[in-house]
Amino acid sequence: MVFDCTPRPDAYTYGVMLRCLVQTERHAEAVALHQDMRRRRPCPEAQDDFVLSLALKACVRSAEYGYGRRLHCDAVKAGGADGFVLNSLVDMYAKAGDLECARKVFERIPGRNVVSWTSMLSGCVQNGFAADGLLLFNKMRQDNVPPSEYTIATVITACSALIGLHQGRWMHGSVIKRGLMSNSFISAALLDMYVKCGELEDAQSVFDELSYIDLVLWTTMIVGYTQNGNPLDALRLFLDQKFANIVPNSVTTATVLSASAQLRDLSLGRCIHGIAVKLGLVEYTVVVNALVDMYAKCQAVSEANCIFGRISNKDVVAWNSMLSGYAENNMCNDALMLFKQMSLKGPSPDAISVVNALSASVCLGDLLIGKSFHGYAVKHAFLSNIYVSTALLNLYNKCGDLPSARRVFDEMNDRNSVTWCAMIGGYGMQGDSAGSIDLFGEMLKDGVHPNDVAFTSILSTCSHTGMVTAAKRYFDSMAQHFNIIPSMKHYACMVDVLARAGNLEEALKFIDNMPMQADTSVWGAFLHGCELHSRLQFGEEAIKRMMVLHPERPDLYVLISNLYTSNGMWDKSLAIRRWMHEKGLVKLPGCSSVGRENG
Template sequence: MKLLGRLQRCGLRIQKSRLHWRSFFTDTTFEQQLKTLDMDRTIASVHSISSNPCFSLLGLCKTIGCLKKIHGLLIVHGLTDDLLCQTKFVSLYGFFGDIKCARSVFDQIREPDLYSWKVMIRWYFLNDSYPELLRLYTRMRQCLKENDNVVFSVVLKACSELHELDEGRKLHCQIVKVGNPDSFVLTGLVDMYAKCGEIGCSRAVFEEISDRNVVSWTSMIVGYVQNDCPQEALVLFNRMRQGMIDANQVTMGSLLTACTKLGALYQGKWVHGFIIKEGIIMNPFLVSALLNMYVKCGMISDARATFDELPMVDLVSWTTMIVGYTQRNLLDEALKLFTDKKWASLLPNSVTVASILSACGQSGNSNLGRSVHGIGIKLGLEDGPVRNGLIDMYAKCHMIRDAHYIFQTVSDKDVIAWNSMITGYSQNGSAYEALILFHQMRLDFITPDAVTVVGILSACACMGALHLGCSLHAYAIKEGFLLSNVRLGTALLNFYAKCGDAGSARKVFDGMEEKNTVTWSAMMGGYGMHGDASESLALFSEMLNENMEPNEVIFTSILSACSHTGMVGEGWRYFDSMCQEYQVVPSMKHYVCMVDLLARAGRIEEALAFIEAMPVQPDASVFGALLHGCRLHSRLDLGELGVKNMLELQPDSAGYYVLISNFYASDGRWNKVNEVRELMKHKGLSKSPGCSLLEMDNGNRFSALRVASLP
């Protein structure tokens, strides 16, 4: 140190190499190094920036603050015009993540060479700043005629990520013009065309690659999978094996995804065996693809067996298994896996939380749902899927106020958030609120999708809002929602049926290209509501002719139709067929339908015998059906039995108290009516007032005429 100072004070020229300066500065702190230098004398004594000790310090900078101090010193002494110096600063600013400063320094370079351009392009690429990268490359083309394969590869990646097909085509022309592209550039073209949806062009470029490696083959396979050509991906893999090319993890993960899309369980199992045979290490991507393949192919037990055999379970595999259980409606298994202490060390991410919230909502587990809500807040997981999952969970757990509160706290509501809230209102009997929210959604310029239309049609069906429902029908046709959306078609025919237009419902039904059991059930139920049981039964026969297996929902619709039309013999026949021929275990809804069928027909004793023979404990709805029949046929003696059981099973249901009150009123037993109403007051129960809804302004407004309940 003293020797250096003496040399400087004597005005001697310092010709030390950068290596010397680096070794000199290594043993002291950065601040001490700056203080040691007599900047004016030292900088004045150097011939070039490369011999400047400050420039030597750049390689020792540990923070961006240190870098900026050196940069400032060089600016003060006018030593930043050197191309090497400026490019070095571009590189270092990029290294410290300050792309803005890197670009600012780059823009000050008067005549950047190819290396300088590549440095700036590289930092845009590494920071996923693809739009800026393309703009910079356009400027480079204007300033520089040189190009190389590294630049081409990086710019092609930007075109791929941005799906900039036009820019990609222009770049392809430049590559052909320059000539001699290497395999990396050609593989980049394969990837770019595939991600832009031009799978034919992608395959054409692939065939031009003479020295294909695993990356080239994998890019083409991935392209086929991404463009919904899974069969071609499997065929290409066979050709790859014939060329003795070893597959990697991305290759196998893509093949598993192809098997998933095809529902090809056998091929998926073969790929799994190939992975084990070749000793390919299972990374998170591959594990996720494997578990997802088994789940989507309906082999959830195989997925769980694979999961349990993993040497180490990570967040990705744990979440994939939870999502799989939820998608297969195995809600208890999903919740059990989430709450198992064995995985307590794994912190859930947004996907995990959103999936568990869905499971909680579908199973009605509001307590766990609230706990998951708290976990999400604690971990800072409050993105769109989580917030939408919270709205959906609270709505399905009949906590509509909590759902509305979450909805109100979302500042940037997307269409999924609106759909969750609208559907929540519809499912909780708040049809009017659903329509009000839909109106607000349109005022906020949110474009409704098919899910929105389904939710609003449900509300329209409850309110009899025929004009609005017809408008939604027209909107769905215009947007092409009805082409392959079974759920929307079912909601539409259900809407027409509940609004009394069975003819329009049948037209929608006949126009649907694809139908599921819910669709058939909705149409049968629609005929049943209109007292046309013969059409319901004819439709049931038509369904059987199309080799569709009836389920419990179908039989509920059929039994209900028989009940509404007094077809006791047919009702018994279908009930016996359900139990014996189709092995469907009767649910409480089926028992209610049968009791209602018998009681409506005046066969009260037979209905009572049916209740006594039930293999399960009847609930209040069964006795409610019995009581309704007793009132219709003035069988007040047996009606008392229904009253007794209803009060024991559902002591807090206002609807059942009203039914009991009407039962006594039909016999003129007003003292009993008063007793029931006093009991309701004592329990704090009240019947919601009925209302009639009038469509006004062509369905844009509704007027509710409420009928006050009797005291």
């Protein structure tokens, strides 16, 4: 190079060479060049503001923060620096994670411009202080400093981090007003914000308005659909021919594998596995972990285990995927053995590992093993994790230890709707209707919005205690006060309430007025009431409707036989049983697991 042949380069030559290296992103070489300049041409040339700003930029890009601090000392020794250098110092300290120093430099900048504010704001957001970033943005507006496009994108990112939908929408309006929707950084930030806030319709609207869609935007939308429980939409977008020219990366592939797992679609998952092999993505950790999870959730446990066995460096996500797969497929002993292997040979189990182990204990109905994991959770300080505490609640409830479940519930600092519902369901399982209803009232007083599971539990409680009026009130409040559309489960519970109380005419009218066709769970609840109150005429009506829906289900014929038996019609009951035998219809007997401590 010409520079290398220069025996005594002057300050101007160093500056030109330094700028060339920074512009071509050879930042480590730029830092080395400035170090050479400081040795060969000390002050004041090496402390020139233009040279210092270039050197600081190179320090930031090459993560040479220690040398950046030395440059700050040089600037102080030289009697200070201009605003451009101070802005570079703010950026350098923020990128280094030293927000205290960044703020001190920021406060000393006279006449702070948009670069000063944006550097500090960006530092707050990047270091996990998004709320402070929004406060800075408000101060920036009060100082009448107009934001740049990068400032706006950073503020929207802060809204994403805080799940601040209201603030995010305000920024969206500002973007439209300023005519900045065509900016790719801002559009990507808006899309990400709506996805993280769970507002998929708004995210789709932003996505549809984009003039150019790249891999990042396409993947962001796919991730949004998958994480918000819309796997079909995620797969439709992935397979859309409009984006056939975009080559998926490891994140895209792992996400659509997760969508396949949510749908329990093994054939589709295998196709995506093939795409991953073709694109050379199967060596990526995120993809191989997604493959283990997909095969396990699709009940192809042997294939999941085969892939898991081939992973040379298994991280905690891989172990948890396999643990979850065993637990979900009722291979609970295998899950517990794998947890033991993980403890001995793998990474330290995390909170999700403990949740999976507790799920396996519930599956086995083994309270003693479950208690040992409770002890493990206490020892490793996992009880503050809401998922671990909720899994413990579920364990004690399912194993009939209501006092222990309530103790865990009372000791929780953070409770969500799932936690409340688990405890309400626990009271219901033990037949404590008063406990369920009282706890439901406490939940509402605590300002927790009940979900559909809470109403299933409370309606079931009303059913078993004959609280017809209360059940009607709770059912009506779902849509009126909590914006929850009743599902088939809720209608079945309500029919069960009416039928158990002997209000069969009202129950039949309720079924006829349902907004969807009643399924066998609804008619089964009605038929059970007919059997309890020996109302054969209504029972035969239910039988006719159920036979149309599912003529092949043996449990329906058993219900019919039992109805005839309860009314003393032995010949008809026996004829049904014979017909089932001739057709090869066999109802599998129910079963339950009882551990040593709870049976």
